[in-house]
Amino acid sequence: MMDVSGVGFPSKVPWKKMSAEELENQYCPSRWVVRLGAEEALRTYSQIGIEATTRARATRKSLLHVPYGDGEGEKVDIYFPDESSEALPFFLFFHGGYWQSGSKDESAFMVHPLTAQGVAVVIVAYGIAPKAHALCAGTLDHMVDQVTRSVAFVQKRYPSNKGIYLCGHSAGAHLAAMMLLADWTKHGVTPNLRGFFLVSGVFDLEPIVYTSQNVALQLTLEDAQRNSPQLKVAQAQPVDPTCRVLVVVGQFDSPEFHRQSWEFYQVLPVQTLCQGEWKASFEELHDVDHFEIVENLTQKDNVLTQIILKTIFQ
Numbered sequence: 494m495m496d497v498s499g500v501g502f503p504s505k506v507p508w509k510k511m512s513a514e515e516l517e518n519q520y521c522p523s524r525w526v527v528r529l530g531a532e533e534a535l536r537t538y539s540q541i542g543i544e545a546t547t548r549a550r551a552t553r554k555s556l557l558h559v560p561y562g563d564g565e566g567e568k569v570d571i572y573f574p575d576e577s578s579e580a581l582p583f584f585l586f587f588h589g590g591y592w593q594s595g596s597k598d599e600s601a602f603m604v605h606p607l608t609a610q611g612v613a614v615v616i617v618a619y620g621i622a623p624k625a626h627a628l629c630a631g632t633l634d635h636m637v638d639q640v641t642r643s644v645a646f647v648q649k650r651y652p653s654n655k656g657i658y659l660c661g662h663s664a665g666a667h668l669a670a671m672m673l674l675a676d677w678t679k680h681g682v683t684p685n686l687r688g689f690f691l692v693s694g695v696f697d698l699e700p701i702v703y704t705s706q707n708v709a710l711q712l713t714l715e716d717a718q719r720n721s722p723q724l725k726v727a728q729a730q731p732v733d734p735t736c737r738v739l740v741v742v743g744q745f746d747s748p749e750f751h752r753q754s755w756e757f758y759q760v761l762p763v764q765t766l767c768q769g770e771w772k773a774s775f776e777e778l779h780d781v782d783h784f785e786i787v788e789n790l791t792q793k794d795n796v797l798t799q800i801i802l803k804t805i806f807q
């Protein structure tokens with residue numbers, strides 16, 4: 494790609510100066526893992542996810558494959574703490590995998606430590622790309638709509654919840670962030686959103702259009718812009734004055750992933766004290782890569798697990 498930004502000023506969009514190869518590299522998280530080779534990192538991630546899910550299903554009270562819509566794959570798994578109350582905080586997780594891989598069946602990482610502290614955990618499935626294109630399934634717009642309906646579903650099913658917390662990883666962080674822009678009036682319910690945990694996310698989708706990820710996604714520039722919370726969130730209506738937004742990125746995430754998180758945090762209508770605006774914070778988590786950041790959520794003493802619990806129970 495040509496550098497048309499002139500010399501002497503740091504570009505606001507550094508990716509536009511990158512070669513195609515460099516851009517590809519920046520948006521391939523597994524290549525930035527230092528503790529393991531790329532393939533081994535992906536394998537380990539999926540293995541830990543499968544083990545955590547198997548354990549969660551074997552040891553926690555759960556409702557599995559609960560439909561939140563009529564479409565194929567519109568299902569959630571709900572894991573409960575021991576108490577029989579429905580007046581619980583609900584933590585919803587949207588898995589990563591560039592909107593084209595991953596599933597709820599290997600993403601129950603945080604179920605054990607969160608349910609042990611009295612949080613219900615909902616692992617959400619959505620129709621990853623590329624899918625049969627009947628009714629636009631597999632498009633990003635469709636995934637955003639599915640995720641919106643999954644949140645509305647939890648609110649309707651558990652109206653006495655003690656807060657709904659949305660957590661997404663990577664592409665899932667994008668989907669969670671899109672919920673800051675959702676129009677709930679269409680869904681007949683206003684979810685009791687109390688927190689967002691956006692982990693190693695992508696919020697400006699334009700660079701993705703120029704990577705190999707777009708072979709399956711088939712995003713046009715317009716699709717990418719329409720689905721970029723980075724471009725839209727400053728004009729969004731705050732959901733609730735007490736809602737917290739935490740943007741987190743791993744130390745070993747690529748520079749582009751760092752930029753994505755930092756710049757998204759910068760455009761959030763941030764306030765720490767004033768009423769009527771979100772309380773946002775940004776954290777770079779020490780000594781973790783794109784995959785460990787979520788793998789470590791299986792551990793109760795992990796920093797991010799503790800941040801999540803403190804946010805829920807503050």
Ligand SMILES: Nc1ccccc1C(=O)C[C@H](N)C(=O)O
Pocket residue numbers: 520521522523524535538588589590591594595662663664
């Ligand atoms: N499987 C994932 C799960 C979560 C987040 C990203 C991925 C990826 O695979 C990203 C990309 N394909 C990579 O090789 O890094």
